[in-house]
Amino acid sequence: MNTFEDLFSEYAGRITDTVNEQESVFIQYCKLFSSIITDSFYVLDIVQKQFCYIKPDNLFLCDHSVEEAMRLGHDFYTQIIHPDDLPLWINILKIIPQYLDRKDKWNEIDYFSCTLRLLRKYSFSSHFLSQMVYQRMKPICLNNNLRYLICIVENSTDKKAGNLFLHNKDKSTYEEYNFITRRWKQDKIEILTEREKAILMLAQQCKNTVEIANELCKGQHTIRNQIKALFNKLKVHSMQEALQISKNRLK
Structure with a gap:
């Protein structure tokens, strides 16, 4: 049975805009997948700096429309991410490809994760309120190079942004990136009784x-x-x- 990643790789070359009548099988698969999960879900094309798919969910969209996000592409992040966290996110989009240049690591990686704040506007407030979210990012490789990030966004109780983790498939270790030293540190996952x-x-x-x-x-x-x-x-x-x-x- 094909995995989500298998389908992505198979149909990645035929991804079309969501308004196109001839939608790719992949986009249809994304719609099916997003309809059964409660979290926000989107797919980012790292090379083209465009979204391939965005679930019409307000957690990630922050009162913007899917059409606006698709049109703005990578620039959409400037509309929804807290100004203090935006440089962090831009940096993360550089750090992940750099890490994945170590080709021997591809088969070990499950996904990356980070926390950051999104901006929310309410009618009763004169200024934006920030909402912390936790984002999982599944890297998809085409021709041995990172091409897409499958992203799932959910609410977070973390008190501050500024972390980046790599989660391995073995579920026994993970790596944390230090933004000051610019190095990854591996640690063991605590096993609960x-x-x-x-x-x-x-x-x-x-x-x-x-x-x-x-x-x-x-x-x-x-x-x-x-x-x-x-x-x-x-x-x-x-x-x-x-x-x-x-x-x-x-x-």
């Missing part, structure tokens, strides 16, 4: 410490200590942060 996974699952259901203790038939003091140990392991200070990391980076 069965109890820690249960605590996170219950916390995701908005259960407090008392309720979690009752569900797991443990004392409240025991659960508090286990939550504290979990925070130390994940290097976070809140359950909200722990849930975000467990969703994006943990086994």
Whole structure:
């Protein structure tokens, strides 16, 4: 059975604009895929600096239309990304191809991820409000060169932008880019215990410490200590942060 990446490579050469009556099979596949996911989804052509497809979802579009985004292409980012984060995103679009020039890494890579702020305008406010989002970027290679990024955007509880991660297919390691030293650092993914996974699952259901203790038939003091140990392991200070990391980076 063909994967999404297989279909992309097969039909990439025949991608057409979304308003064209003779839509490519790939665009139809994108529409089908985007209709069953809740997050924003788009495909960026790195070489042409144009969008191949954008799901009509307001999280990424920020009250702009798909037609406007498709027309502006790469310049659309200047309309929706916080001015302080825009240089970061432009830099990321340079860093990823540079990293992928190491051809031996292609088979190991699953996807890249970053956080950044989008601009949102509300009628009751005289200025833009920023919304932190988490973006996953799946690289697609054509003729041994990066050509497309399949991007999925979702809400994030991270407090600041400025990170770039590489997630490997082995699910045991990841790499983080340091924008100051301009180097990648590899690290191991923390493996959670069965109890820690249960605590996170219950916390995701908005259960407090008392309720979690009752569900797991443990004392409240025991659960508090286990939550504290979990925070130390994940290097976070809140359950909200722990849930975000467990969703994006943990086994």
